[in-house]
Amino acid sequence: MAGKTLARDHQFQNIPNTPYWWQSRETVRPEDAASVDGSYDVAVIGSGYTGLSAAYRLASGGLSVLVIDAEDLGFGASTRNGGMVSGTLKLSHKELCAAYDRDTANALFQEAQDSVLFLERSIAEKGIACDYQRMGMYFAAYAPKHYDALAHEAEELAALGVETQMVPQGAQRGELASDIYYGGRTTVMAGGLHPAKYHAGLVAACRAAGVEFRSRCRVQRTARQGGGYVLSTDRGSVRADQVIVATNAYTDPGMPWFRRRVIPIGSYIIATEQMDPMDLRALIPAARMIQDTKRNLFYYRLSPDGTRMIFGGRTSFRPISSDESAARLHAAMSTVFPSLGKARVEHSWTGNVAFTFQKLPHVGQHEGIHFALGCCGQGVALMSYFGDCIGGRILGRGAETAFARTRFTTMPGYAGHPWFLPVVGEFYRLLDWLERPKS
Numbered sequence: 001m002a003g004k005t006l007a008r009d010h011q012f013q014n015i016p017n018t019p020y021w022w023q024s025r026e027t028v029r030p031e032d033a034a035s036v037d038g039s040y041d042v043a044v045i046g047s048g049y050t051g052l053s054a055a056y057r058l059a060s061g062g063l064s065v066l067v068i069d070a071e072d073l074g075f076g077a078s079t080r081n082g083g084m085v086s087g088t089l090k091l092s093h094k095e096l097c098a099a100y101d102r103d104t105a106n107a108l109f110q111e112a113q114d115s116v117l118f119l120e121r122s123i124a125e126k127g128i129a130c131d132y133q134r135m136g137m138y139f140a141a142y143a144p145k146h147y148d149a150l151a152h153e154a155e156e157l158a159a160l161g162v163e164t165q166m167v168p169q170g171a172q173r174g175e176l177a178s179d180i181y182y183g184g185r186t187t188v189m190a191g192g193l194h195p196a197k198y199h200a201g202l203v204a205a206c207r208a209a210g211v212e213f214r215s216r217c218r219v220q221r222t223a224r225q226g227g228g229y230v231l232s233t234d235r236g237s238v239r240a241d242q243v244i245v246a247t248n249a250y251t252d253p254g255m256p257w258f259r260r261r262v263i264p265i266g267s268y269i270i271a272t273e274q275m276d277p278m279d280l281r282a283l284i285p286a287a288r289m290i291q292d293t294k295r296n297l298f299y300y301r302l303s304p305d306g307t308r309m310i311f312g313g314r315t316s317f318r319p320i321s322s323d324e325s326a327a328r329l330h331a332a333m334s335t336v337f338p339s340l341g342k343a344r345v346e347h348s349w350t351g352n353v354a355f356t357f358q359k360l361p362h363v364g365q366h367e368g369i370h371f372a373l374g375c376c377g378q379g380v381a382l383m384s385y386f387g388d389c390i391g392g393r394i395l396g397r398g399a400e401t402a403f404a405r406t407r408f409t410t411m412p413g414y415a416g417h418p419w420f421l422p423v424v425g426e427f428y429r430l431l432d433w434l435e436r437p438k439s
């Protein structure tokens with residue numbers, strides 16, 4: 001409600017609702033608008049990191065590949081995200097051990113960590129200029145008990161060989177010039193990139209490897225025919241021996257089995273106007289990626305050129321306008337950094353994150369169709385890695401990922417419309433409020 005009022009009477013009206021990153025977006029090519037026909041070894045539905053990584057691996061392995069996207073290439077989360085690269089999962093190692101046997105838990109944990117190394121190798125091998133830097137991440141404790149939990153987890157992580165460092169509240173200003181947190185923890189194996197430049201680099205690498213694209217072309221139906229599949233689109237039909245579904249939180253009703261297993265949750269981001277980089281750097285001295293430990297968390301960072309604050313969070317579990325989310329995020333940013341209270345917002349956008357009922361992604365096959373879905377908001381490195389895994393599986397090379405062993409179930413009555421989110425969101429907000437010490 002406060003956000004709505006602010007949006008009405010303040011500076012937040014008519015802010016561009018496109019991602020700040022789209023200034024460096026892949027340009028539309030006329031050939032991507034061609035009709036859809038013919039026959040390919042593999043058809044990929046979705047042109048985000050998952051689809052592109054799979055397509056690149058397959059085309060480099062000598063297969064003919066067509067990538068189809070319902071919108072412009074990279075319309076989904078892959079050009080809307082925060083650009084934070086980390087090898088973490090929604091579930092901690094302890095929670096993984098509670099849900100799976102220890103070998104599986106260890107394998108899931110380790111693969112997630114290694115996905116960062118995969119991403120770094122991939123960027124280097126393809127020569128993608130996407131401002132990637134491994135500067136680490138800082139988890140800011142929102143409550144004293146969150147700091148204790150971070151410290152406890154740090155011991156578990158050390159036993160698993162993961163380098164972290166606890167930062168007590170008194171020393172926090174070396175990481176974050178904010179007084180609202182109770183200390184935090186750094187992790188080294190993390191970094192930041194420019195999401196749209198990374199995406200454009202993947203598209204370029206795919207084109208160079210011979211991948212064909214069709215954009216603004218929705219796949220309406222996929223049916224088995226002979227030994228392969230026929231994909232019907234609004235611009236014709238195409239045959240493929242293998243199909244990959246890489247639609248994540250944008251999975252539409254035409255793919256009901258997949259849609260029933262994915263919970264799309266809106267995440268909102270703002271980018272401020274350009275400011276003095278020295279002033280901004282003083283707020284995040286090590287220029288790390290920042291996440292707080294709330295359930296309804298905030299995540300923020302400096303833009304790769306250091307001139308803007310990029311600030312995101314789940315400010316609403318109901319769809320809201322970009323003006324309203326701008327107002328809410330600006331208010332939150334000003335609480336974290338009071339000195340940004342007068343900073344103008346120049347971009348305010350949203351995108352869908354794909355959660356699963358198990359809070360873990362899954363890589364698998366359904367009726368022979370390959371898929372990787374459900375990154376739970378941590379897909380820059382992971383989904384890129386999963387795409388490559390699917391490519392490797394189709395080529396018959398490389399080991400199976402442990403994420404083929406995660407459960408991927410749905411809930412009775414759920415068809416892809418998460419009606420329960422506003423209730424869950426309010427419950428989380430209450431828990432966050434209860435855990436925060438009252439002054």
Ligand SMILES: Cc1cc2nc3c(=O)[nH]c(=O)nc-3n(C[C@H](O)[C@H](O)[C@H](O)COP(=O)(O)OP(=O)(O)OC[C@H]3O[C@@H](n4cnc5c(N)ncnc54)[C@H](O)[C@@H]3O)c2cc1C
Nearest residue numbers: 046048049050070076077078081082084219351378379380
């Ligand atoms: C606001 C936001 C912030 C995030 N921040 C981070 C972050 O900082 N770090 C991190 O690791 N992760 C982050 N994520 C998650 C990350 O962006 C995703 O995990 C990742 O981009 C998913 O890639 P993808 O290729 O699987 O899906 P997407 O990039 O979402 O691509 C799916 C594509 O499928 C297409 N599609 C859907 N249906 C059809 C159809 N029927 N026919 C043809 N095409 C179709 C869509 O148009 C879309 O382009 C964030 C996500 C959001 C939304």
